[in-house]
Amino acid sequence: xxxxxxxxxxxxxxxxxxxxxxxxxMDYPDITAETYNSxxxxxxxxxxSNKVMxxxxxxxxxxxxxxxxxxxxxxxxxxxxxxxxxALKKELDMYAKTKYIQTSExxxxxxxxxxxxxxxxxxMIDLIEYCKKNFNITEEYMIKVSGSTRSFDxxxxxxxxxxxxxxxxxxxxxxxxxxxxxxxxxxxxxxAEQVIKTARKLGLCTCxxxxxxxxxxxxxxxxxxxxKAIELDVEVDCYSINVHPRTVLDKQLKAxxxxxxxxxxxxxxxxxxxxxxxxxxxxxxxGHDRFSRVEWHFKENCLNGWPWAGILTTGSGCIMGYLQKFxxxxxESAKDYIAAVNEGRLPIAKLSKSTxxxxxxKVMTKLYIRLPVxxxxxxxxxxxxxxxxxxxxxxRLKEKGLIEINEKEIRLTKLGDLWKANIAWEFAENK
Ligand code: SF4
Numbered sequence: 001x002x003x004x005x006x007x008x009x010x011x012x013x014x015x016x017x018x019x020x021x022x023x024x025x026m027d028y029p030d031i032t033a034e035t036y037n038s039x040x041x042x043x044x045x046x047x048x049s050n051k052v053m054x055x056x057x058x059x060x061x062x063x064x065x066x067x068x069x070x071x072x073x074x075x076x077x078x079x080x081x082x083x084x085x086x087a088l089k090k091e092l093d094m095y096a097k098t099k100y101i102q103t104s105e106x107x108x109x110x111x112x113x114x115x116x117x118x119x120x121x122x123x124m125i126d127l128i129e130y131c132k133k134n135f136n137i138t139e140e141y142m143i144k145v146s147g148s149t150r151s152f153d154x155x156x157x158x159x160x161x162x163x164x165x166x167x168x169x170x171x172x173x174x175x176x177x178x179x180x181x182x183x184x185x186x187x188x189x190x191x192a193e194q195v196i197k198t199a200r201k202l203g204l205c206t207c208x209x210x211x212x213x214x215x216x217x218x219x220x221x222x223x224x225x226x227x228k229a230i231e232l233d234v235e236v237d238c239y240s241i242n243v244h245p246r247t248v249l250d251k252q253l254k255a256x257x258x259x260x261x262x263x264x265x266x267x268x269x270x271x272x273x274x275x276x277x278x279x280x281x282x283x284x285x286x287g288h289d290r291f292s293r294v295e296w297h298f299k300e301n302c303l304n305g306w307p308w309a310g311i312l313t314t315g316s317g318c319i320m321g322y323l324q325k326f327x328x329x330x331x332e333s334a335k336d337y338i339a340a341v342n343e344g345r346l347p348i349a350k351l352s353k354s355t356x357x358x359x360x361x362k363v364m365t366k367l368y369i370r371l372p373v374x375x376x377x378x379x380x381x382x383x384x385x386x387x388x389x390x391x392x393x394x395x396r397l398k399e400k401g402l403i404e405i406n407e408k409e410i411r412l413t414k415l416g417d418l419w420k421a422n423i424a425w426e427f428a429e430n431k
Contacts, residue, residue: 011415013400016264017271018421019213019240025319025329028350035351039326043098049324051309052138052301055106055131057088058315060114060334063150066173067184067252068211070244072317072332073114084316084334085123087341089130091314094346096134100323101312106131107138107301110146114317117147117168121159128163142166142296149192152199161202168199169237172208175228176221179214182258183249196232205294207235212270214241215249216259222270223277230281235292238274240267272418285417287369306369307362316347325354356382360389361427368424370417372409386410393426 029035061081062073074080095101109131111124119127128143144167145160152170160168174180175189185192199206210229212222229236243250243261252258262270275285283291287303302309313321314330316337321328328351331337340347354362360382366373378386387394387405394410397403402416402423412420 011418013402013415013419014422017240017268017419018425019242020421025327025350028327028329028352031328031348031351035353036346036348038353039328039346039348039351042324042326043095043100045100047100047104047310049305049308049310051305052105052107053305053310053312054108054110054302055135055137056108056110056112056311056313056318056320057092057127057131058112058114058313058318058330059084059116059119060315060317060332061118062113062115063118063148064184064186065248066171067182067248068214068241068243070242070247071114071319074316074334076115076118080334081118081123083338085119085127087338088127088315090341091347092130092134094341094344095312095314101135104310104312105136105138106312107141108144109137109141110144112146112313112318112320113315114146115148115151116145117151117156121156121163124156124160125163144169146171148186149195150187152195154195154198157195157199157202157204161204165204167205167207169207170196170199170209172196172229173211174214174217174221175225176217179217179221182216183211183214193228193232196234200233205235206232207237207290207292208232209237209239211239211241212274213262213267215253215261217262217270219266219270219273223273226274226277230277230283235290235294235297236278236283237289238271238278238291239289240271268418275417285370303369304371306366306371307359321348325359327352327354357429361429364390364427365424367403367410367412367416368420370412370420372411374409376408390427397423397426 060073061076063076065073109128111127124145143165145165146169148171152168172192173183173185175193177189180189196206196208208229210225243253278291283293286292286297290297302311307322310323311320312323316330316334317332319329328348331340331347331349337347363373363378364386373386375385394405398405401413402419404411404413416423
């Protein structure tokens with residue numbers, strides 16, 4: 001790379017990699033009567049965004065709790081799950097009756113969570129059919145189901161493939177049995193591998209999550225997991241573990257019950273090594289953390305429409321909801337969620353309404369999801385070019401070789417990919 005800043009300094013653009021971009025549900029304010037009414041007002045209007053959305057019913061039940069998990073999940077109970085599914089349909093119905101949703105189109109039905117693969121195949125199909133019946137689904141749409149390697153048995157995978165599920169998202173996390181045990185992943189690496197092989201044999205687009213920066217993880221263990229993912233012929237979401245204060249892992253780390261996490265230098269090396277291995281094997285980086293070879297992953301409307309499209313998420317503990325300037329997450333406890341829905345109100349717990357300044361910052365986080373920022377579109381929306389709003393940040397990032405700016409757009413460089421979360425933070429309000 002050219003420029004006055006030496007190469008080593010460019011590679012060490014920051015002292016450590018950020019793993020968590022700004023604007024997450026944890027920072028949203030609690031819902032108030034005022035914000036609730038304002039959201040309901042939006043729902044009573046027509047959706048004129050011309051953007052196709054994602055419909056995301058959330059199944060917030062898990063068979064056990066992974067030690068690194070900071071989501072709110074409910075322990076699996078078949079009785080509670082039955083009640084939950086009824087409430088989930090009621091919540092979906094509340095949205096489906098609004099003008100905004102009636103004038104919206106969805107091209108993805110995504111069963112997220114939690115562990116949707118805990119549903120029986122009949123429950124799964126019933127929920128998807130309910131979505132298809134009550135929402136405007138585009139002619140070409142995708143069904144995706146997330147799950148664990150323990151609950152996605154062969155019978156369920158065969159039935160899902162026969163029904164028309166396009167993609168399964170599987171939390172593999174690591175193929176190192178020692179680390180699996182420490183993270184409280186209930187099955188062995190060999191079993192996880194077998195389930196993934198079955199999904200691939202059935203022709204399902206299979207995306208697996210794998211984690212690096214795990215306490216005690218060596219570079220060799222990480223490379224083995226990356227190579228195994230490539231060998232299994234799957235698409236990969238590659239996350240640096242985020243040890244959140246509300247996790248068991250955080251407590252274990254503080255009590256010295258588990259080895260420390262890799263240092264920032266090794267963490268960086270782990271990401272850079274994975275980047276090289278995946279790209280050499282024909283994968284391309286896309287979205288938040290994915291390496292993929294599937295063309296459709298690069299075209300997903302929901303990704304490319306950020307932050308103007310929308311994800312209609314429903315279910316207890318769901319966190320990814322956004323419609324226009326509103327972002328929301330739902331009540332976490334399944335029981336409280338069911339009670340709220342049965343009272344006839346949307347079970348939202350946190351609701352944030354973005355200002356224009358916030359929306360500008362969100363547009364800049366397109367860099368975090370590896371998308372270019374279209375300068376003209378920015379100007380049409382906000383009356384100014386990004387360079388006029390963020391002159392210092394953009395100058396600094398360009399000098400560091402992290403972004404490229406031309407007449408049309410701003411995009412990440414290969415080096416910028418390594419630091420994309422840090423780049424997102426450059427535009428955050430409370431940097
Ligand atoms: S399976 Fe996923 S949602 Fe459930 S505890 Fe583990 S990480 Fe959390």
